[in-house]
Amino acid sequence: MSTPDDQPILRLDGExxxxxxxxxxxxxxxxxxxxxxxxxxxxxxxxxxxxAPATVAEMAPAAPDLPLPVELVPLTELAxxxxxxxxxxxxxxxxGLAIVGGLTGATALSRLFPVFEETSSAPPPIxxxxxxVGKAWTFVVDxxxxxxxxxxxxxxxxxxxxxxxGRFARTWVERHAVAADxxxxxxxxxxxxxxxxxxxxxxxxxxxxxxxxxxxxxxCMQCENSPCTSVCPVGATYKTxxxxxxxxxxxxxxxxxxxxxxxxxxxxxxPAAERAPNDAPGVADKCTWCYHRISRGSLPACVEVCPVGAxxxxxxxxxDGEIATLVRERAPQALHPEFGTRPRVLYLGPSVxxx
Amino acid sequence: xxxxxxxxxxxxxxxxxxxxEAADALTREVASMPRGLKIxxxxxxxxxxxxxxxxxxxxxxxxxxxxxxxxxxxxILIVGYVFFAITTSGLCLASSLGTVxxxxxxxxxxxRHAVLALLCLTTAFGLIALDxxxxxxxxxGAMLVPSPSSPMWWMGVFYGIxxxxxxxxxxxxxxxxxxxHQVTCTMAACTAIVAPATLGAVFGVLVARPxxxxxxxxxxxxxxxxxxxxxxxxVVFYGVHRLRLAGAERAASLAIPAIRTLLGIGLVAVTxxxxxxxxxxxxxxxxxxxxxxxxxxxGPLAWQFWGRVIxxxxxxxxxxxxxxxRTPTGTFVxxxxxxVGVFVDRMTFVAAGQIxxxxxxxxxxxxxxxxSPSPVEIAIIxxxxxxxxxxxxxxxxxxxxxxxxAHAAVTLPVxxxxxxxxxxxxxxxxxxxxxxxxxxxxxxxxxxxxxxxVTAQPTWGPAPRTDAR
Numbered sequence: 001m002s003t004p005d006d007q008p009i010l011r012l013d014g015e016x017x018x019x020x021x022x023x024x025x026x027x028x029x030x031x032x033x034x035x036x037x038x039x040x041x042x043x044x045x046x047x048x049x050x051x052a053p054a055t056v057a058e059m060a061p062a063a064p065d066l067p068l069p070v071e072l073v074p075l076t077e078l079a080x081x082x083x084x085x086x087x088x089x090x091x092x093x094x095x096g097l098a099i100v101g102g103l104t105g106a107t108a109l110s111r112l113f114p115v116f117e118e119t120s121s122a123p124p125p126i127x128x129x130x131x132x133v134g135k136a137w138t139f140v141v142d143x144x145x146x147x148x149x150x151x152x153x154x155x156x157x158x159x160x161x162x163x164x165x166g167r168f169a170r171t172w173v174e175r176h177a178v179a180a181d182x183x184x185x186x187x188x189x190x191x192x193x194x195x196x197x198x199x200x201x202x203x204x205x206x207x208x209x210x211x212x213x214x215x216x217x218x219x220c221m222q223c224e225n226s227p228c229t230s231v232c233p234v235g236a237t238y239k240t241x242x243x244x245x246x247x248x249x250x251x252x253x254x255x256x257x258x259x260x261x262x263x264x265x266x267x268x269x270x271p272a273a274e275r276a277p278n279d280a281p282g283v284a285d286k287c288t289w290c291y292h293r294i295s296r297g298s299l300p301a302c303v304e305v306c307p308v309g310a311x312x313x314x315x316x317x318x319x320d321g322e323i324a325t326l327v328r329e330r331a332p333q334a335l336h337p338e339f340g341t342r343p344r345v346l347y348l349g350p351s352v353x354x355x
Numbered sequence: 356x357x358x359x360x361x362x363x364x365x366x367x368x369x370x371x372x373x374x375x376e377a378a379d380a381l382t383r384e385v386a387s388m389p390r391g392l393k394i395x396x397x398x399x400x401x402x403x404x405x406x407x408x409x410x411x412x413x414x415x416x417x418x419x420x421x422x423x424x425x426x427x428x429x430x431i432l433i434v435g436y437v438f439f440a441i442t443t444s445g446l447c448l449a450s451s452l453g454t455v456x457x458x459x460x461x462x463x464x465x466x467r468h469a470v471l472a473l474l475c476l477t478t479a480f481g482l483i484a485l486d487x488x489x490x491x492x493x494x495x496g497a498m499l500v501p502s503p504s505s506p507m508w509w510m511g512v513f514y515g516i517x518x519x520x521x522x523x524x525x526x527x528x529x530x531x532x533x534x535x536h537q538v539t540c541t542m543a544a545c546t547a548i549v550a551p552a553t554l555g556a557v558f559g560v561l562v563a564r565p566x567x568x569x570x571x572x573x574x575x576x577x578x579x580x581x582x583x584x585x586x587x588x589x590v591v592f593y594g595v596h597r598l599r600l601a602g603a604e605r606a607a608s609l610a611i612p613a614i615r616t617l618l619g620i621g622l623v624a625v626t627x628x629x630x631x632x633x634x635x636x637x638x639x640x641x642x643x644x645x646x647x648x649x650x651x652x653x654g655p656l657a658w659q660f661w662g663r664v665i666x667x668x669x670x671x672x673x674x675x676x677x678x679x680x681r682t683p684t685g686t687f688v689x690x691x692x693x694x695v696g697v698f699v700d701r702m703t704f705v706a707a708g709q710i711x712x713x714x715x716x717x718x719x720x721x722x723x724x725x726x727s728p729s730p731v732e733i734a735i736i737x738x739x740x741x742x743x744x745x746x747x748x749x750x751x752x753x754x755x756x757x758x759x760x761a762h763a764a765v766t767l768p769v770x771x772x773x774x775x776x777x778x779x780x781x782x783x784x785x786x787x788x789x790x791x792x793x794x795x796x797x798x799x800x801x802x803x804x805x806x807x808x809v810t811a812q813p814t815w816g817p818a819p820r821t822d823a824r
Contacts, residue, residue, distance in 0.1 A: 257505070
């Protein structure tokens with residue numbers, strides 16, 4: 001080490017650590033060493049400096065013939081009020097201003113070069129020919145027709161790269177089985193991915209014979225009054241112009257607030273498994289009504305593969321479409337309207353009476 | 356602070372930093388500790404030694420080691436975060452009576468509460484960082500893109516402000532800036548009401564969870580905060596009293612009775628709110644709320660709930676009410692039971708909200724979800740508690756936490772005698788002037804009377820030790 005071991009190399013009590021070297025200074029109010037008398041227990045000695053040169057001409061006598069465009073004056077002469085503030089407070093203020101300036105600069109830069117896309121302005125449509133305005137996408141699920149084959153679950157997992165772990169599903173099928181004494185047992189082995197065995201697998205009723213049952217396919221309701229979008233602390237989940245709720249996997253922090261907030265259990269946090277949608281494990285995920293398909297004029301994967309047509313999807317605003325006809329003629333209902341979320345998946349059949 | 360090549364001189368104390376001298380100094384220091392302190396440190400370090408690998412394992416992408424599932428996404432790490440966050444707020448609430456309102460009885464709490472509050476809030480943030488899957492994104496995402504519709508965002512804002520205020524408060528406390536300390540204590544007291552209320556709102560806005568939904572969650576959170584903070588102060592000040600730490604005389608005579616009052620208020624308030632919660636839940640029109648409250652009172656959570664009510668509320672109230680147990684030891688036991696009760700209450704609260712499964716996918720347990728913390732989660736929670744205990748013990752040992760004599764007193768202007776005389780009627784003025792002429796007395800200056808420490812032998816506790824600590 002260049003200094004002997006006992007020589008102070010850093011002092012926070014206002015004393016200089018090394019013999020002062022001649023330095024060119026531009027103004028008299030250079031930041032002083034941090035003076036914290038309380039830490040050392042003694043009052044800070046007054047800082048003794050050579051009188052600061054008032055002008056650059058005095059500092060650079062070797063080149064007196066250089067014309068200077070500006071005569072530099074110490075800051076304390078420009079703003080006499082600063083001289084009345086103590087040196088330590090000046091530095092504290094300067095420090096604070098530096099921090100605030102840094103944060104302001106960072107915010108300004110982030111506005112100029114957006115790290116995250118602004119969600120207030122509508123993002124450009126995925127497909128140039130797709131106009132989201134005016135679309136009223138609606139799902140109608142017929143729980144009387146569903147046979148519990150589970151093809152929809154498999155198709156969804158393949159289409160969207162959802163993990164095959166049965167606990168995590170964007171869409172799943174539940175069997176509501178009525179036992180002899182009238183109790184309803186709900187089971188969904190692996191989300192219904194492999195169909196349903198003849199006896200119940202419901203917790204607490206394993207192996208029970210089933211007298212009567214119906215199947216209820218479940219998926220994200222894309223609620224009009226969605227609780228999940230309002231509770232996200234970083235704005236990672238948002239609603240598109242055509243009413244589909246999506247999650248930005250780059251912004252999600254995985255707090256699970258939206259998962260807890262969903263009354264229909266449609267959301268989950270993607271596990272670190274063999275695959276994950278968008279290759280983004282650990283973020284919130286849910287059914288998106290295959291937005292990448294419907295914006296290209298296709299149907300969601302689960303609707304395509306359903307062999308009995310229990311799932312129907314379309315634009316309710318199309319007066320001749322299947323959905324508008326169904327809504328008009330059979331009046332499908334939402335599940336659990338008491339939550340007040342106004343889901344856009346409407347159900348027909350026994351699901352409605354039970355809910 | 357002075358840094359040389361060989362030592363750091365901190366507050367006049369030279370601490371060697373060259374490796375050999377530092378090791379020798381550390382060995383000497385440890386050898387000089389009393390045996391009880393050595394055992395305490397060893398136990399805490401052992402817990403932390405288990406917790407640190409657990410925390411490292413739980414870092415992204417290791418979140419599968421946690422016991423959460425899609426139906427119970429918020430587990431014991433969230434419980435720990437809520438517990439430490441509300442304890443922080445409660446500490447400032449409890450001691451605001453002394454720091455903000457200047458009530459002399461609560462003065463002894465002033466330094467210790469700030470240190471404890473800062474430690475608890477740091478631990479809370481550490482726990483939430485371990486629970487979040489992408490904590491770094493939260494730091495930038497929450498600040499650069501505000502989400503004012505989210506109560507969790509507001510909670511982050513208020514607790515962030517709270518952290519900054521606490522840092523300034525602790526700094527001003529130890530660098531003798533009484534005016535700044537006064538201002539920051541007032542700001543901390545205000546934030547200590549708003550922040551836990553917002554934390555309650557995080558739960559209270561969720562329509563999907565009837566047990567949490569509603570306005571009373573925020574109120575319960577603030578009152579629980581008050582109880583938790585007061586109980587922690589009760590535990591700490593019993594240690595101050597028994598171990599004769601800095602400021603022990605005022606601790607026994609002023610702090611512990613003051614804490615007893617606050618603890619009693621907190622216990623009564625929490626008991627009433629819990630009673631309301633149970634009665635309103637059981638008689639509710641919402642079937643889901645009835646089921647959740649039934650699960651709490653008579654279902655899978657019943658042991659924890661009634662254990663908490665009896666041991667965490669009823670027994671402490673009894674200990675505080677009965678004259679025979681109104682001793683520092685009785686207050687300590689009551690405070691300890693109360694704070695454990697608050698933790699158990701947070702556990703049952705978070706569990707009861709998620710007890711009704713919203714989906715059956717994967718054959719979740721029905722009709723009630725089940726959640727048990729994984730060993731990693733338990734290790735992290737114990738490590739968090741041990742960290743707070745260890746850090747606070749170090750601060751208690753090496754930093755002077757006795758009350759400072761200089762309080763930023765609020766000095767009222769002293770009206771002069773002439774001004775008073777000018778306000779009187781002439782007849783009365785003549786009376787006053789005659790009285791003043793007969794007994795000239797200069798008006799005493801209005802300064803806070805110096806507090807004399809109680810020198811009388813307390814009626815409880817061991818005889819004071821005369822040897823140095």
